[in-house]
Amino acid sequence: MDDRVNARNSFPISLDDYTDDYYNTVYGKINISKNNKGQLVCSFQHHPHLKGTMDYMDNSEFRMTYSNLGYGIYPAKFIITNGKATGVEISVNEFLDLDTYVFEKDPLNLMIK
Numbered sequence: 001m002d003d004r005v006n007a008r009n010s011f012p013i014s015l016d017d018y019t020d021d022y023y024n025t026v027y028g029k030i031n032i033s034k035n036n037k038g039q040l041v042c043s044f045q046h047h048p049h050l051k052g053t054m055d056y057m058d059n060s061e062f063r064m065t066y067s068n069l070g071y072g073i074y075p076a077k078f079i080i081t082n083g084k085a086t087g088v089e090i091s092v093n094e095f096l097d098l099d100t101y102v103f104e105k106d107p108l109n110l111m112i113k
Contacts, residue, residue: 001075004057012060015040018078018085022103030103032088042076042090052076052090064090071096079104 018040022030029045032054040062042052050071054062060078072093079087079102087104091097 001057001063001073004061005055005063007058009056009058011056012080013083013085015056018088020085020105022088023106024101024103027101027103030088030090060085066092 015034015038019033020031022032024030027044027046031043031045032040033043035041035053040054042054042064044050044052049067051067052064052071053067054064054076056062057075060080062076062078063073064076065073070093072091074091077089078085079089085105087102089100089102091100
């Protein structure tokens with residue numbers, strides 16, 4: 001993953017277009033924002049002290065490094081539909097959770113905050 005990050009590939013869409021709230025029916029909400037270093041940062045509704053710093057690799061895939069390294073370092077794959085980020089698939093250390101979670105944007109903003 002380091003080689004892919006260090007290649008400094010171009011984003012397929014604007015970095016700002018990845019930022020938003022995303023929702024998973026099992027987990028709840030995550031928020032992806034941009035920090036002052038030009039990276040994406042993932043915040044978790046049910047883990048308020050956990051952050052995931054996201055560095056772009058290629059093909060709409062980012063390396064996510066969790067602030068608690070027990071969660072691991074894993075690829076986060078964005079779903080791009082018609083030139084827009086509509087979802088993201090993330091994983092954590094398999095000792096914490098075997099499942100991969102897909103979070104989707106809520107286009108109608110109906111979810112309870």
